[in-house]
Amino acid sequence: MKTKVTIKDIAREAGVSTALVSFVMTNLRGGKTAYRVNKETTAHILRVAKELDYQPNITARNLKYGKSGTIGVIFSDISNPFFSEIARYIEDESWQCGYSIMFGSTDESSEKLGKLVDVFISRGVDGLIIVPCEGSDEIIDSIIDRNIPLVLIDRETSGYPGHSVVLNNARTAHELTCRLIAKGCRKIEMLSYTMSLTNIREREEGYRLAMQEAGLADEIIIGRLPHHDTDAHVDSIVKMAVERGTDAFLFATNTLAVQGMSAIVRNGYSIPEDFEVACFDRNDAFGIFDVELVYVDQPAKSFAAESMKSISELIAGKVMNRTRIVLEPQIIEAGTFRSRI
Secondary structure, three states: OOOOOOHHHHHHHHOOOHHHHHHHHHHHHOOOOOOOOOHHHHHHHHHHHHHOOOOOOHHHHHHHHOOOOEEEEEEOOOOOHHHHHHHHHHHHHHHHHOOEEEEEEOOOOHHHHHHHHHHHHHOOOOEEEEOOOOOOHHHHHHHHHOOOOEEEEOOOOOOOOOEEEEEOHHHHHHHHHHHHHHOOOOOEEEEEEOOOOHHHHHHHHHHHHHHHHOOOHHHOEEEEEOOOOOHHHHHHHHHHHHHHOOOEEEEOOHHHHHHHHHHHHHOOOOOOOOOEEEEEOOOHHHHHHOEEEEEEEOOHHHHHHHHHHHHHHHHOOOOOOOOEEEEOOEEEEEEEEOOOO
């Protein structure tokens, strides 16, 4: 059986004191730099630790500092490609900071969010990273009242005073709409949700502004679908759009894009011959349509890195000047997704 490597082993191999190794490792797990230790010495210690396959005793550390070493992360739907990608990066980031992650999905249900929050808190998480859903204001307020470190991502709740990492949704939707207008489209419809989520409303605002600036205020149409019953309505929206002479769709999410493009093809129309398409988020399912479209490649890695940095600093009790981090996306024009079937 392999003997567990200790800090003393690293110190002996690196030719430094045990206290110095402990200091470097503690700073590493806290997501900080090794203050008062030069970079060369820090790099040397970490290299030796890696060569010896050192595994920190997280349980002992947690007992010493009164922390569980666990962060709860709650998405609306972890199966959504955007959130699953963030989850993957959060796992990587958390490992570097010495945390374990507990994941959950709300399916856009505030009741489920409340239960997940209670479960995670009862299990002693040190902090929470949450994508809030509609009707979750009171739940978020209760987390703040209990002084539990919290970071919201992707969306915010009304009047939320805490830390968040969000996309510049209004500006992005404005740019997407402008790209469609530059292609010669004039009758551009937006397909959105009935939910009053901050990110969705901001995207609608960006679309409206772009249409107004182009002198197309009379052509503004936003079709809002219920989140749990979109398939029952999307076909009729496409048919009505044809009657109105619509020449482009802006989809508020990748899920809506997949459903909308499916309805376009299902009803015998083509992309981009009959409809130009622009949407938020890429989705590998786009490949089945074998089309070109304008889409937003949201910075999933930055969402993960910034949210983990914020929650780690909050858990450590740092005073943070920054509270709302707004990320800028990359817009891919004429991105082609080839069919895999």
